[in-house]
Amino acid sequence: MNNKQRIFSRIHGQLIVSCQALPEEPLHSPFIMSKMAYAAMLGGAKGIRANSVEDIKEMKKVVELPIIGIIKQVYEGSDVFITPTNKEIELLYVEGVDIIALDATKRIRPDGKTISEVFPEIRETYKEQIFMADCSTYEEAKEAYELGFDCLGTTLSGYTEYTMGQQLPNLALMEKLVQDFPIPVIAEGGIWTPEQLKRVFEVGVHTAVVGTAITRPMEITKRFISAIKDE
Numbered sequence: 001m002n003n004k005q006r007i008f009s010r011i012h013g014q015l016i017v018s019c020q021a022l023p024e025e026p027l028h029s030p031f032i033m034s035k036m037a038y039a040a041m042l043g044g045a046k047g048i049r050a051n052s053v054e055d056i057k058e059m060k061k062v063v064e065l066p067i068i069g070i071i072k073q074v075y076e077g078s079d080v081f082i083t084p085t086n087k088e089i090e091l092l093y094v095e096g097v098d099i100i101a102l103d104a105t106k107r108i109r110p111d112g113k114t115i116s117e118v119f120p121e122i123r124e125t126y127k128e129q130i131f132m133a134d135c136s137t138y139e140e141a142k143e144a145y146e147l148g149f150d151c152l153g154t155t156l157s158g159y160t161e162y163t164m165g166q167q168l169p170n171l172a173l174m175e176k177l178v179q180d181f182p183i184p185v186i187a188e189g190g191i192w193t194p195e196q197l198k199r200v201f202e203v204g205v206h207t208a209v210v211g212t213a214i215t216r217p218m219e220i221t222k223r224f225i226s227a228i229k230d231e
């Protein structure tokens with residue numbers, strides 16, 4: 001088994017927990033995120049998705065699990081913010097993460113280029129690195145597959161201008177990707193309940209990422225509050 005196969009087999013059929021808190025969020029802190037990751041591991045998660053080199057460094061001290069690394073960085077003039085440029089890819093590569101995830105939507109990147117223009121060089125530069133395509137549509141996932149991404153994620157479904165309002169988790173998209181592409185499909189985005197998690201595995205995804213429902217207490221609180229406000 002090569003490294004890529006080993007990583008994909010470790011997360012197959014398992015839960016990945018996304019532990020992220022942006023600077024404007026109450027839990028923003030590498031220490032707190034490392035504790036989140038540790039709790040997720042004790043709870044049975046078999047992978048962690050994390051944002052920023054600082055958080056990843058802290059997490060590595062306490063968890064021994066495959067990490068999907070991203071760097072969220074907003075640049076003026078572009079809506080692409082998940083590992084948007086070569087700079088963030090290089091930082092993640094130097095830090096060392098099992099999988100680097102990046103925006104693979106059709107949107108124009110901060111350097112004015114599209115994913116089809118930039119990915120061939122990235123693929124060539126980091127030959128052994130596993131790359132996950134954060135997509136919002138079937139067409140984007142198809143493009144990502146053809147470009148040589150190693151796995152396809154539904155991360156951005158519902159978050160691009162042209163997919164806004166989509167019901168999440170986007171089971172129909174997951175199912176189509178599973179049917180049409182022979183590389184791992186990662187269910188991500190809007191999985192809020194254990195039942196939904198079960199459903200995404202039933203459509204055949206390789207693994208699934210749950211974030212907010214586990215690691216964003218403010219959003220979880222809001223959800224409970226809205227239940228009593230509705231009454």
Ligand SMILES: CC(=O)N[C@H](C=O)[C@@H](O)[C@H](O)[C@H](O)COP(=O)(O)O
Binds near residue numbers: 082155209211212213
């Ligand atoms: C759209 C976007 O920025 N998604 C981010 C990607 O890393 C995270 O903020 C999400 O929490 C993650 O995708 C997991 O999804 P959910 O939190 O819905 O389980």
